[in-house]
Amino acid sequence: MTIVDPLADRLLRSTAKQSYDPDVDLDWDAPPVPGLWWMQPERISLYGTKLWDRLSEEEQITLSRHEVASIASVGIWFEVVLMQLLLRDVYSADPRDARTQFALTEIGDETRHTVMFGRAIGSMGMPAYGPRPQVRQFAKLGPLALRGPSAYASILIGEEPVDRWQRDSMRDERIQPLTRMVSRIHVTEEARHVTFARDELAKSVRTLGRTERVWHQWLTAQVAFITMRSLVHPDVYASVGIDPREGRRAALGNENYRETIAWMGEKVMPFLEEQGMVGRAHRKTWRASFLMR
Template identity: 40%
Template sequence: MASSTARPETRRGPHAQDVARRLLDSAATLSYDPATEVDWETPLDKDFHGASPEWSTLYGTAYWREMTDAQRKELTRQEAASVASTGIWFEMILQQMVLRDIYAKDPTDPGFQWALTEIADECRHSIMFARGAQKLGAPAYRPHRIAVELGRAFKTIAFGEAAYAAILVAEEVLDVMQRDWMRDERVVPFVRTINNIHVVEESRHMKFARDETRRRLAKAGRLRRHVHAVVIAIASYVIVTSMVNKDVYQNAGLDRKRALREAGANEHHKSLMRSSCAGLMEFLASAGLLTRPALAFYKRAHLI
């Protein structure tokens, strides 16, 4: 993605341009309008879960076994809304990083046009997530103030592989859980539709993020690679630990302190996160981004 006046190292090669063209073609062929594709009119049916119960942070705990079926369903609805709200937060960070990356570059470049297409997708997704969370009967969940400020700093200074690999981590983690939710008939139908739309369109975003991460790393020296490996790991930790807001338990009518204690010790959920991120960790390892300091953050977030 480069203009004629850009430095030579920023110019996209034939392979990168070919990837962007194929993604543009895919977007033109298979994209959705959530305003018309999602059933926003039918009232929320509380006989359904908001997410696959196995993905609940309390699934498998003593507390989960004591909960009524209605409480379990309400908890998964609150958790799904929290994940959606976290998704909006990170998509706003993503959009700013991508816009900054293509600023003043060649608009005729397919990579430039794909970047704008991705931003347009993310705008629609954010609106879709917002409406979905509202329909689930949840409040506006926001990350902790520290996470918000770290995100503010990250979107301002992150560049190259640090930006694109962090984008990939957030998208991959959401993708795995949403693939389960969209196929699960226990999940309320409109949420399944939202998840299907996001999975289909994010698959293109993940392809681009992987390609950009490899391309930027090809020009990175040892020091930059090691520094960015830690930056990506910290960003991943903040994103993953912000997905389920601590207020979901109280809003689901549960004992907040007990729920937090049992969720924090839930080995089932930790194991599920690790297994779902196996492919992502394999990619990061192949890219040389699983350094010893970075591994500490991934382990703490139960991603490896």
């Protein structure tokens, strides 16, 4: 007999009613629409800088193509880490439990999402940038270090900011149909994952002692910094003739880009603070991630 959990049961029913098959629901053979952007121009990391103003519109659109490919490839990296966290939790969980069943369902969703992102990057003719090598190596510790509150807080950091960016993108008619539909599929299915992660985080923080809380706060702040700083790989700037180091310096110093990241985090940050996952001692790291002003 299945162990009923009201939230997990509702999420399982929602999954059965509204899920996508990217192989069917995306037109992979459709050519790009000339003149359309691949992401919102005002959300591009160099938008508003002198480097941006030096680019032609064609070059700006090219940069948008590379940046969206970078974000998608970082999404793949993050989803793989997320799946490891979920698989670890369900390894010894009761398979009759509706929460275990939803966690397994989420892993299935994330597997399809990684395939969808990979196929989209290939269709764009773009490199799979991913995070930089040192970040990829460091992130191997994630499944070992992240537990309970820091694991689910990290999941929210990886999902909610990108979710907000994609919600904006999927409604924007300036954007290529492929980007918009990939965003729509991901947003629809990630909404269930966010609901589940928020509930898991709220439950897991209740029993934290002071020392444990500080440890989870520190881990969460590191994940925020690494994830947000990894979204745009420096090599994307070479696609439009900009030295990667110069482009990265300009992006990190760009107030418009900092505001974009803060805007992406406007929904998740109040929730993390409410759950006691944003420690005073780590606010410098949070501000460096740009999620906190």
